[in-house]
Amino acid sequence: MFTSSDTHPGDYPTVQAVEHMGALLQRETNGRLGIKVYPGGQLGSETDMLEITSFGALDLNRVNLAPPNSMEPATIPFALPFIFETVSHMRRVVDSAIGDEVLASLERHNLIGMCFYDSGDRHFYNTRRPIRTPADMRGLKLRVPASDLYVAMVNALGANAVPIPFGEVNQALSQGVIDGTENNWPSFLSARHYDVARNFSLTAHLLTPEVLVMSKATWDTLSPSDRLLVKQAARQSVPVMRRLWDARVNEARETIKAADVAVNPVENEAFAALMRPVWANFVTSPQQASLVERILGESA
Secondary structure (H helix, E strand, O other), rough: OOOEOOOOOOOOOOHHHHHHHHHHHHHOOOOOEEEOOOOOOOOOOOOHHHHHHOOOOEEEEEEEEEHHHHHHHHHHHOOOOHHHHHHHHHHHOOHHHHHHHHHHHHHHEEEEEEEEEEOOEEEEEEEEHHHHHHHHHHEEEEEEOOHHHHHHHHOOOOOEEOOOOOOHHHHHHHHHOOOEEOOOHHHHHOOOHHHEEEOOEEEEEEEOOEEEEEHHHHOOOHHHHHHHHHHHHHHHHHHHHHHHHHHHHHHHHHHHOOOOOOEOOOOOHHHHHHOOHHHHOOOOOOHHHHHHHHHHHOOO
């Protein structure tokens, strides 16, 4: 029985997708293989679990791309702001040879990339005013995760990036420590940030996927036929995750709109134009540049 970690709660689409993967493995092997998922951060943070997985003490781990970004440059293009035009563009890329190349890049870090999941389109929201153009960002204090890329993105847009933990956002918004932050529709709803931040702007600045990895130590113990089964089960879990995720996004969007939150359209091209210097600072190798070019070539 494989062990797997996820920081999301048990009802989250990524957790349910890995459980579906485990059920497929149990069915195909008459119970010889399966997955025990530990959701809700029971085993630790994403960064800690990624390190433990690379050491071989954990079999599987679902993680956002921020921790892999710090170790593997090939993962950075997927995390660049405004590199994906739409959800369908992102999914088309990760399902292609581009996605396979990025997954393969993790092996030198003792991780076997299984598949990519969604983490949603992320948007800015704040307590002070609608954001429709980059000029509306000026002077706003916006929370970001502890990520150099996020900090550079927000500062390039004219706001002031404030790295603080996600769990402190509600209090920081209420007390005016920050004016706003950014996230996807489901998180905006589930964290109840909409109680305070009533201006939601459709920037869709990030569509960064998440990744499911297996420890290379575990992978090396598997027979070729079992490796094929594991890979197939992981890939078959992706449409399950997407179906659950899309339903969750639609439900959150309708709930937010019904709560009379101001949902503002934006001039996306004006925001995207300010990101090229940010890209230049983080895309520093020929492989990364090639990935960026190919990703852009997959846009509709």
